[in-house]
Amino acid sequence: MIRGIRPLLRGSTYSGVLFAYCGALASLPLLPFALLPVLAWRSAPYGVQVVLVLLIWAALIGVAGLARTTRRVLVVCARRLLRVPLPDPVAGRQPASSPGTAPTPAVPSGAGRWRTPLWLLLHVALGWTGALVGGVLIIAGLTLPGNRFRAEAGLSLFGWSVRVAGGWGSWVAGLGCLLLAAVVCAGVTTALRWSAPRLLGPSSAERLALAAERELRLAERNRLAHELHDSIGHTLTATTIQAAVAGEVLSADPVAARAALRSIEESARAALEDLDYVLGVLREEAAGTAPTRTLADLPELLDRLRHAGAVVEPELSGEWAQVQGTVSRAAYRILQEGLTNALRHGAGGPIEVRVAAASDGLELGVVNRTGAGTSTGRGPGAFPTSGHGLPGLAERVRLLHGEIEAGPDGPQHWRLAVRLPVRLSA
Template sequence: MIRGIRPLLRGSTYAGALFAYCGALASLPLLPFAMLPALVWRSAPYGVRFVLTLLVWAALIVVVGLARTTRRVLIVGARRLLGVSLPDPVVRRRPTGSPGTASAPVVSSGADRWRTPLWLLLQVALGWTGGLAGMVLLGAGLALPGGWSGAEAGLSLFGWSVRVGDGWSSWVVALVCLVLVPVVCVVVTGALRWLAPGLLGPSSAERLALAAERELLLAERNRLARELHDSIGHTLTAATIQAAVAGEVLCVDPVAARAALRGIEESARAALEDLDYVLGVLREEEPGTAPARTLADLPELLDRLRCAGAVVEPVLSGDLARVRGTLSRAAYRILQEGLTNALRHGAGGPVEVRVTVAPDGLELGVVNRTGTGAGTGTGAGVFPTSGHGLPGLAERVRLLHGEIEAGPDGPRHWRLAVRLPIRLSA
């Protein structure tokens, strides 16, 4: 009993009914245009002209429902007044920060396109039906009691009459009519809430588009995490070593100290560019141009390592200009991560960097001295076997359909070798 009364006491019930009534009122400006054919065809019977007016009115409502703006307005209204959880109309967007990815709206099927006009027709029909029923019941509740209308109370509508005798019966009927007014609101609101998910909610195609967009967004976040790990991790490692070098030679060799400090400044500036870009993406702001570092920036990276005191022996072969786009950016990050690990975990010996551009692939390699205990799990200078570096590299290489090897190369060296198909650079 109490459960049945609760909907009558909720404000959301009447807000939903208001949504239906607003739809009915919004259709009124279309009524004069719907009456034009009936006015022209005066010789037709009244019933035919009435039906013709209704059909033209419904057609005009359908035309209004085909507009994209109408769907957006209806979804916002249903969320606020019906309390139904509905996502915004799906528009396939490029993932934030992905350069060169075109955005395009989701192409809906014909059945999906007609869901909004159907909703609008049903909303207007429910609004007029509920509004007229509510007004009739309210008028009956006020007019039927004998004290208002004389000895015999009654109601006549469209040729249909109800007469209630004087006395307590008229008051009972009037009370029932007044109680039925909020019941009508409950029915109208309940019907709209039941229809909203199917007609205003996402279709199957839109749900697939939402899932694809979430997948793209997740992939973009993972890419940003890798970029941030590579950039900031390398910068902190290089800056730590450069600061130690500057502190040791500050009094003995001021020129070397200034070079180390300049290397810290350049590394920090590059890392700040990457950080500003990533933070702009995560805050869903309009980011600037992505800092796309490629193999063309490899000499600068090696110079910063030399300023940190590392001995780098680059071996470059082939035409690096053939490597472009995604492959070039990925190759730079792979080498950056490998060199960072060499600085962080190496024994201070020379680091060999190999870049070979073959006709069918790109080969990358980093070999560094690890000191005693390489690959045994004990001793200083052991290359890490856990953390985010190697798994991140493996994931990046896998996405590019490449091959990766990382492990001991003899008793005192660690080797990172990566091979990527060069056809992906196109």
């Protein structure tokens, strides 16, 4: 009993009816156009004219439902007035949010286009039905109690007459009419709520597009997490070591100390650019152009390592500077992560960096000594790590269809070797 009355006491029930009435009123401007053929064919029987007007009117309403703007408006109104959780319509292919990312998938042309006109016709039909039936019941509910002291009360409308016993019977009948009007409102709202997700909600093609869009966004955030891990992790490692070196040589070699401080400044500035970009994307703001570090920036990266006191022995061969695009950016991040790990876990000594570009692939390598560390504290366990470095590298290489090997290379060395398929530009 209480559950049956509960919908009649909700405000959303009557906001849904208001939504239905608004749909009925919005269809009125199309009615004069539906009357034009009937005015030209006055000799037709009355019943045929009524049917013809209704069919043309329904056709015009359906055509109005084909507009994309109509569906967007209906979805927004259904969310607010019917309290139905509906996603925004998938409008089509959107541009990529950042360089190197895929655009939003497009919905096949014409997929589910009939669903919005059908829902609009149902919306208008329920609106007119609720307005007429509910209006009659409300008029009856307000009129019948006025005949309280008469022997008989009645109501006539459109040729129909209803007679009830006078006195308190008219009050009971009036209250019953108002209650039925509320039930009609609840029925109209329930029908709209039931049909809205099925006809206004995403179709099968749109659900696939939304799932693909969520997958792309997740992949983009994972990529940003990798970028942020590589950039910030390298910067913090390098600046920590550079600060230690600057503190040790500040009195004995001020020139070297100033060079280390300049390197800290440059590393921090580059990391801030990466951080600003990533935070802008995560906030879904209009972030600027993504900072792109490529193999062309490798000499600068090696210089920062030297300022940190590391001995770097680069071996660069082939036309590695001609590597472009995603492979060049990924190669830079791979080397950056490998060198960061060498600084964190290495035991001093030279760090060998190898970049070899050939016509069939790009080979990258980082080799460093392992051991208990040195007096400067740069050894295994000197820096806390998240444990995501090598898995992130493996994922990055896998996405580029490359090969990766990481592990001990003899008793005192650690080796990272990566091979990426690449096509050199002419």
